[in-house]
Amino acid sequence: MLTQSQAADIFNKLRKSSSSGELEVTFSGGRSSLTRFANNVIHQNMTEENTSVSVRILKDGRTARATTNVLDDESLQRAVTSAENLAKVQEADPDLLPMPSNGGPSTTIPSRHFANTANLTPQDRASGVEKIVGTAKKHNLTTAGIFASAESYEGIFNSAGLHDWHMQTLAEISITMIGGDASGWQKFNSPDALHLDPLALAETAARKAVDSANPLDLAPGKYTVILEPAAVLDIVGFMFWDFGGLSVLDQRSFLNDRVGKKLFGDNINIWDDASHPLQTGIPFDGEGMRRQPVQLVENGVVRQLVHARSTAEKLRKSEFADKVGPVHASGHGFQLPNEMGEMPINIVFAAPANPQTVDQMIASTERGVLVTRLWYIREVEPYDKMMTGMTRDGTFLVENGKIQRGIRNFRFNESLLHMLSNVEAMSTPVRSTGEESFDMVVPAMKVRDFNFTETTKF
Amino acid sequence: MNEIANWALNIASLRGASYADARIVSHRNRALSTKNGKVGSAQDAESLGMGIRVIANNAWGFAATDNLTRASVEAATVLAIEVAHASARVQQEPLQLTDEKPAVAEWTTPHKIDPFTTSIEQNLDLLLKIDAEMRTVSGVTLTETGMSFDREETWFVSSEGANIHQTKFSTGAGYAAYAFAGNEIQKRSYPNSFGGQYQSKGYELIEELKLLENARRVAEEAVALLKADQCPEGTFNLILDGSQLGLQIHESVGHPIELDRVLGMEANFAGTSFLTLEKLRKLRYGSDIVNVVADGRQEHGPGLGTFGFDDEGVPAQCTPIITNGLFTGYLSSRETAHTIGETRSGATMRSEAWNRIPMIRMTNISIVPGDKPLTKEQLISSTDSGLYMETNHSWSIDDKRYNFQFSCEVGWEIKGGKRARMLKNPSYSGITTEFWNSMDAICSRDEWTLWGTPNCGKGQPQQTMGTGHGAAPARFKNIRVGSAFQGS
Structure with missing residues (x-):
């Protein structure tokens, strides 16, 4: 894998060879492997190594980017020339900022690189899959899923003197257990493979598949739902694009005219915090600015947005300057150039005052639905943040404080404003991962009047 | 490229693979966009690498490398075999591949204008004109346009004797106008949403799409939606x-x-x-x-x-x-x-x-x-x-x-x-x-x-x-x- 020292050499070489103007070079890559199983066998199994070098030129108010994974001198120089050619034909943009000379206030994150994860072998992953398949067979089920591991790096150097480098590892297991007309699912990831327990995940997924057999056809309508953490993150993840300052400046956010207003229940407190011990990811943004912790929502009121450097500058000069809360570069920008600005990607829900376990939520529910995961979530209406999607892989009827039986999957059409205003209980937030949104630290939630509009055939 | 791809097949055979294919792909992309009358993004990207797929011990293995030296390709091929042996630990039925006569062929996407031969000025000029046309409509609060080109050249060889060189082009473009007022955000796109229309063609697609001709109508519809029932x-x-x-x-x-x-x-x-x-x-x-x-x-x-x-x-x-x-x-x-x-x-x-x-x-x-x-x-x-x-x-x-x-x-x-x-x-x-x-x-x-x-x-x-x-x-x-x- 490319080292920070080798990356610095490439940057210095390109800096000497590029024409006048500012230069930014970012590096990303690493090794990743994924063992995939279905029908109780490994059917796909891959490993790859790649290095990407991305060059940004900034000259006379014009900027552009070119990327290559070929590291010979000719290819790297071609990337520089391509970026220069893309930049020079543009009209000058007076809003473009010079490259930053430092990443702003320093932040500290826990180590996210673990040698045991980096050193996982194909045999190690196959051994984990054997345990999962063994569990499936024990319960007369079939299983499908993945066991993946990766070691990766991200680095940035610019001609103003900024440089930063981050290395991390990640191991991940996802399991679906299938038995006739029912299924169950579990997924977990961590930088440290020691935190992955294939057997425990497999047993939980298997229990859901067994318990949801012969699903009942329940009429759609408004139900109290208990959303497990993966279901919560997959649906709430769709609103965080709108917490970027540029989305308000562009007037494409559901937070247009709403920052400072109470949109959610008193019990909703949300941070973006890259340094949180249960978070993963890179501590700097696309320009190399250090990601600062930001409280987005306080007691249901949207307090702050996140801002790339250029967004902060534009917002301060705009008609929205005093309508969007504190404005400062928070270290959440995407690589430039881009049209989307920034986004919080290290979401942490604050712990509730009186956390309840999922079992306690079930015990306090007279009639409701327990949801393991949500699927194919899409936005139906952008200002109410109305989302549609399906339940999947373990949906249960709860009555009189107990799980009664599995039910057929529902389609929901639910506003996130409505949902987060009707949260009756939350668990202690945990690191969670799904398929529709990015990983977060989220609680399970008990939500009243969740709107199921249709039932499917299984 | 064929030489290094065949090197991978030789290594795979020597290491006991019963089947192998090697695929080298060289990919190039240009992506341009505008937003509210300014260039939003201007990017070029290139990528080159090889993927080696093998069957060994009746199981699949795959490894890929971005380094096409003999040493790196050999290491990747050995790793693909190792991966296949790991796969074999959790197998049941023998793999069955249907017969296929190995092809030796060249193929290229039919196209009139290689999009990468068109000038960036020409590309951006069109997008900025569309963007400006949409912004003439009162009530439009955001305009976005985009254009992208892809060229993918592939060399595919297999242990059965296939040797295929294929070059594919694709081109796409589109735009959207947004209107926000009161409690509502409405949007209209052309020729399609989520980026527009894409085909396996050259730049001639852009000329066929009547992009500029529809910009005002699309923007007017976005605004009209705010008052629609x-x-x-x-x-x-x-x-x-x-x-x-x-x-x-x-x-x-x-x-x-x-x-x-x-x-x-x-x-x-x-x-x-x-x-x-x-x-x-x-x-x-x-x-x-x-x-x-x-x-x-x-x-x-x-x-x-x-x-x-x-x-x-x-x-x-x-x-x-x-x-x-x-x-x-x-x-x-x-x-x-x-x-x-x-x-x-x-x-x-x-x-x-x-x-x-x-x-x-x-x-x-x-x-x-x-x-x-x-x-x-x-x-x-x-x-x-x-x-x-x-x-x-x-x-x-x-x-x-x-x-x-x-x-x-x-x-x-x-x-x-x-x-x-x-x-x-x-x-x-x-x-x-x-x-x-x-x-x-x-x-x-x-x-x-x-x-x-x-x-x-x-x-x-x-x-x-x-x-x-x-x-x-x-x-x-x-x-x-x-x-x-x-x-x-």
Whole structure:
């Protein structure tokens, strides 16, 4: 894998060879492997190594980017020339900022690189899959899923003197257990493979598949739902694009005219915090600015947005300057150039005052639905943040404080404003991962009047 | 390139592989965009690498490297064998690949203008003119345009003797106008949402799309939607424009016919399919006028699923999927074809890049247009009462591809055979087979367009693939409309 020292050499070489103007070079890559199983066998199994070098030129108010994974001198120089050619034909943009000379206030994150994860072998992953398949067979089920591991790096150097480098590892297991007309699912990831327990995940997924057999056809309508953490993150993840300052400046956010207003229940407190011990990811943004912790929502009121450097500058000069809360570069920008600005990607829900376990939520529910995961979530209406999607892989009827039986999957059409205003209980937030949104630290939630509009055939 | 690819095959053979293929891919992309009259993004990207796929000890292994030196390719090949041996620890049935005569061939996407020969100034000038035209409309609060070109050159060799050199081009462009006022954000896109129209063509596509000519109308419609009535709830006769029907085909025909889904191989992520094997040639998928093919051949047209050979080296083919309403075919591969009694792959194995495993992907899944002349306006005028919906806004379908809900950017009421009031937030939902059995009219060839879906996601790690969907406006009877807003 490319080292920070080798990356610095490439940057210095390109800096000497590029024409006048500012230069930014970012590096990303690493090794990743994924063992995939279905029908109780490994059917796909891959490993790859790649290095990407991305060059940004900034000259006379014009900027552009070119990327290559070929590291010979000719290819790297071609990337520089391509970026220069893309930049020079543009009209000058007076809003473009010079490259930053430092990443702003320093932040500290826990180590996210673990040698045991980096050193996982194909045999190690196959051994984990054997345990999962063994569990499936024990319960007369079939299983499908993945066991993946990766070691990766991200680095940035610019001609103003900024440089930063981050290395991390990640191991991940996802399991679906299938038995006739029912299924169950579990997924977990961590930088440290020691935190992955294939057997425990497999047993939980298997229990859901067994318990949801012969699903009942329940009429759609408004139900109290208990959303497990993966279901919560997959649906709430769709609103965080709108917490970027540029989305308000562009007037494409559901937070247009709403920052400072109470949109959610008193019990909703949300941070973006890259340094949180249960978070993963890179501590700097696309320009190399250090990601600062930001409280987005306080007691249901949207307090702050996140801002790339250029967004902060534009917002301060705009008609929205005093309508969007504190404005400062928070270290959440995407690589430039881009049209989307920034986004919080290290979401942490604050712990509730009186956390309840999922079992306690079930015990306090007279009639409701327990949801393991949500699927194919899409936005139906952008200002109410109305989302549609399906339940999947373990949906249960709860009555009189107990799980009664599995039910057929529902389609929901639910506003996130409505949902987060009707949260009756939350668990202690945990690191969670799904398929529709990015990983977060989220609680399970008990939500009243969740709107199921249709039932499917299984 | 062939020399280093064959080096990988030699190493694989020496290390005990019973089958191997090596695929070198050189990819180039240019992506340009504007927003509110300024350049939003200007990017070039290149990528080069090799993927080596092997069968050893009756199991699959795959490794990929971005370093095409002999030492690195050898190391990757040895790793692919090691991966296959690990796979063999959790196996049951022997792998069966259908026979395929090894092809030695060259193929290039037919194109008139290599898009990378056009100047960046020319590309940006067009986008900025479109952007400016949209911003002349009062009430528009955000404008976005985009254009992208891709060139993918592949060298494929296999231990069976295949040697294929293929160069594919694709081009795409589109734009959108947004209007925000009060408590509402509305949007109109052209020629399609989520990036526009994409085809396997050169720059000539851009010249055919009439982009600038439609910019003002599209922006005016975005603003008009703010004052339009909400689409009503209920059961209606529904006419869909070709682009929305293309996505309907993608989600409710294209995905459920993927044989890997049917066989459970995608159960953990993309899902499975309601089209279990016993339904082949028995299920009435749609009404008698529903005919769908999966056609990757050049003669089908310049779809994003058009190619010479798939990533297993099988020449592009045409498979009847729905024939006069009857379900007649799946998308298959060399590994899966035998499960439906076929002796040859349907040539659908494609991979996103050199570092991804080929998997069953849609080619061009297209509905056959009506054989009697019928324009969209004639279709509307033959509809006494109903709704017409245009341009996808959102799409969602369950993991067996049964229950779907789509919403469109704009709708119109149809009264007495005429387009009446504009309707905002139109949506419809249903069950796949019930929906296709309700189709009672489809426009003819003149209204048929081969739409491109550039962003189809599938697999783990997830791969994005372009697929083609030929479609013409069509009418469906008694469709549930507006349930998205039921109870809200």
